[in-house]
Amino acid sequence: MRVDIELGINGSRSRFAVEPDERLVSTLRDRAGLTGTKQGCKIGECGACSVIMDGKLVPSCLVLSASADGADLLTVEGVAQDGNLSDLQQAFVAEGAIQCGYCTPGMLLAGEYLLSRYQRPDTAQIKEAIAGNLCRCTGYTKIVAAIRKTAKKRSLVKSSAQGR
Amino acid sequence: MKCTVVGKRVERKDARAKVTGETIYPSDRSREGMLWVVAVRAAHPHARILSIDTERAAAAAGVVRVLTARDVPGENAFGIQFHDMPVLCSDRVRYLGDVVALVGAESRRAARQAAALVAVDYQPLALLTDPEQALDPATPALHPGGNILHEVHFHKGNISVGFQKSAVIVERSYQLPMMDHAFLETEAGLSYFDENDVLCVESCGQYIYRDRKQIASVLGLAEEKIRVSAEMVGGAFGGKDDITVQIQLALMTYVTGRPAKMVASREESIVAHSKRHPASMWFKTGASKSGKLMAVEARFLSDTGAYASLGGPVLNLMAEHAAGPYLVPHVKVDGHVVYTNNGFSGAFRGFGCTQACVGIESQMDLMARALRRDPLAFRQANVLHQGDAAGLGYEMKTAVGAEPTIRAARAGKLYRQRRRIKKDRTHVSPSLAPFIRRGVGVASQMQGLGLGVGIEDQAEVEVVLGPGGAVRVKVGTTEIGQGAYTAYAQMTAERLGVPLEQVEIVGADTGTCPDSGATTASRTTYAVGNAILLAIAKLEQRRSAWAAQGTGRENLSARANFTVPTQDRQLGDGLPHLLYSYGTHVVLVEVNTLTGEISVEAVEAYLDGGRVVSPLGFEGQSEGGIAQGIGYTLFEEVLLDRGRFLNTNFDTYILPSSKDVPTAIHTVPIEVMEKSGPLGAKGISETCTVGVAPAILNALEDAIGIRFVRLPVRAEDVILAREESPHES
């Protein structure tokens, strides 16, 4: 017996008929065809499946799609605007924060979420913000740097806007 | 030579697609009408199969086909070196990852549910889990040739003379754990017949041409009827060198005619794929009063588990690197690698060097300490130079970068200022300061590059010049995250004098790309890079010939093949190497003696991989290698109890998180140009991780005066050792 749900994904709403115990990560990947959201453990430990749901970063492997009915989601596919990379995406590219890239979608969303909560996070806060996102390739150093640079840039933009 | 593209901090070719989620990985692939495939794996780590009943599973809703050994049309076995792994077991299972049946169903759920309905009647057999016991000829054999897969016995000079001449002799045993690659994307792929009836397997292997060969022999098909690709892979580190899902997928599609998809769960992945060989090692080393290394004697017992995989070559490399990057007159190395029912082990970044380096670099520190010498000065005084005889006696014929890395490490901030840095307690509450200890440790290493003597090591590539200056380079190696494609593009752009954006790398598809060999052994930058330069040279020759004739052509392509040079004399499979990369690590650790917690606070890595093609990639490899080294030393161990895996997901198999890897990582390229390398390059993707573990162990002794000889070192071990230690302060 399927459950009918509606999800707002990256700004557009769609309906899905899901299994009652289906996880959001599967709905996104297998039904919505949005394979940018990855899956590395299915138990909430790796963060590869992270999405922003109603403004909060969550592991989509631990969300039942049926429970997400009506929610607004931001997945990695929705981060770039009209084909333009966001500043954080650009920083990931420029800093070399990407190797195999399998952790990248989750990392990016964890970074976006952090920056939505803190203007100028320090290194400890950045590390805490991505502590639920495992990366086996990069050693995290360049990911932390990319987030730090973006935060700095954004707060400069903001303060100069305020100055005007 | 001055370069304009090579050596520049360019962005990765694949970064933009990865950052938007557009990149398609093996687990993302799908196709209309595909079946989901689930493997039914062994329920016992060692058992005879009495019967397999698939009737209920086959009748379950949504199930299209259940395959067993009877459905294998060709050779029911595969393996990199020996075909000793059954595709589908019919009479016996030797580890929990062995596959007895494959279920193909309309949905993943249906396939999973049906897999549980396959009824296998097992008669459990005596378990062999102790590698020592495997050495005993009386122990029942897991394979026809007995339980010893391979052994090595080498000596140079006269070991007893070496010890006679030694003023300081140090003897220790070391225990190294089984380690999982923990690539973030589990084994996955898709297979289907294309419109020309070619069986296509889009998967995650590290060597597409070898995969194709193995699939062909299992299916009894001609290789031309099979196409294997592995365009983009979510991490591998050696763990996808052995075939994982490729044959299973191909078989399902072959039998049913339908597309098929597989994605391993993490639990399945940790059980099924290869691991870093667990090993016990014994070292006895001696040095003269004046600080000259006199003797290195080592004995290894490595556990390859249920199947050979690359257990032999890994042991060979352990032996090759047993004496480290040092000039030692008297060397004796003996080693065995045995079969057991402990999972199975194979290739893993570092490939035997990782294990050997823990031993020799711990010994080096112990000897320096006994001789009251500066640990880096002691290494520097004994280091190998070009023309010297290596540990196993052959000549080091190519440029040796070991000494420059040690020299640079000595001059580095962490080492020079270590006394001050070790005393720093400004970050802790004053009353806790007495409980905090800091230590600085070092390790030097070398790592053979390429597959070594006796194993075919070629790379063929094709360079195509298209209209408007577009360049396409077709290579058969896989982009597993290491950034090799970007390095290839840089070298191509450099040599052709075109902008990097005009170069496109077309990768890892037997249908379109030549055989560039395996994506292993730190070889791809060197081997593929050289092949690219050869192909470009051909193109330019042709171009100038045409120019002389006054004709021009837009579309022009050339193939070239490069063979990795080797030593003349073979000492074993893949033994020895002609080329090595080198490195020295300096590590700062902090130990909280109250809780026993260890943290790595800073790392400096001085790495010689010849010319650095892509600095961002170089640093990234180093930082990731350091994180893996920290995992190996402090957290990671696949735990087995009587052949059963105890920790099969990331809640219990602990990887370093962002908070466990220092931000203070400083990677310094020591570019000793390699004459035979493309623009002087070699590779560093392994050497960057090898020295990390012993450097941490050495730093721990510096911090708390305790020598750890078993990895991983946990807070529990620190507390226990301090309780037992007589000089506990």
Add this chain to the structure above:
Amino acid sequence: MLRILRLPALDQVIEILSAQESETLLMAGGTDILPRPAALASTRLLIDLSQVAELQGIALDAEGRIRIGAAVTHQEIVDHPLIQRKAQLLSMACSSIGSVQIRNLGTIGGNLANASPAADSLPALVCLAAEVALASPRGIRFLPVSAFILGPGRTARAADELIESVRIPVVTGRRVAFFKKAGQRRGMCCAKASVAMCAHRHGDGRLTKPRVAMGAVAATVISVPAAERVLADRVLTMAVIEEAAAACCEAAQAIDDIRSTASYRRHVVGALLTEGLAEIYDHMQDLARRQARRRRRRS
């Protein structure tokens, strides 16, 4: 066949629970339920509590206690000013739970109901003398956390009850607190052992009404009266700290498992207490010094 009900109101949940249907499972954040392999295999009805209005919110109740709705997430607790001001210990404990992703889903009610010996909010709740409010057709009853938790995965919750909220009495005066956790790594981890402590601090260096509780060293969270006795009404010194730490080690009834050993757990609770108290000691010294300086300046 599994059915999922996402209910908006507490009445509706209570009504269904009182129908006593077997194989009904309550779920809030799902972070304990969903990672388990056979998670929902035998469940027929899953009640999703995350939208129940009455289970939300952090505010003072009629009796002036802090009321935290059962479906409040750990991150909401960490971020809430009232908790930061009046129950800082809980904020510290909740901030150590999982990762931010887990804290955004996992709830205080789930942490309590799941009754893991290693649950990180529990030692803090015990120190803060928190009570669990259980709702059923019979109304609401209150139980101290230590009476609610009976064993690993076992609680005093009746089949027709659900956790409505947690109530924490507000204490005035200058307080000190810490939550310390030993894990397998620094980033997100399950506790090998944890220690929570809170007390009143006095200008003369004394601590009064100390409360100490430990996680993951017994079948349930345990408080450590012996350590509390050592600390009560004494001027904090390193010698006192050592004595209290020994009492913690003594009180631990730890076991070996895949994460750690009994002997380490026994050892480390003392170490964690020492760390936490030493930091408080330094903090108090610092305050005293500053106060002396101020006094000198004034005179």
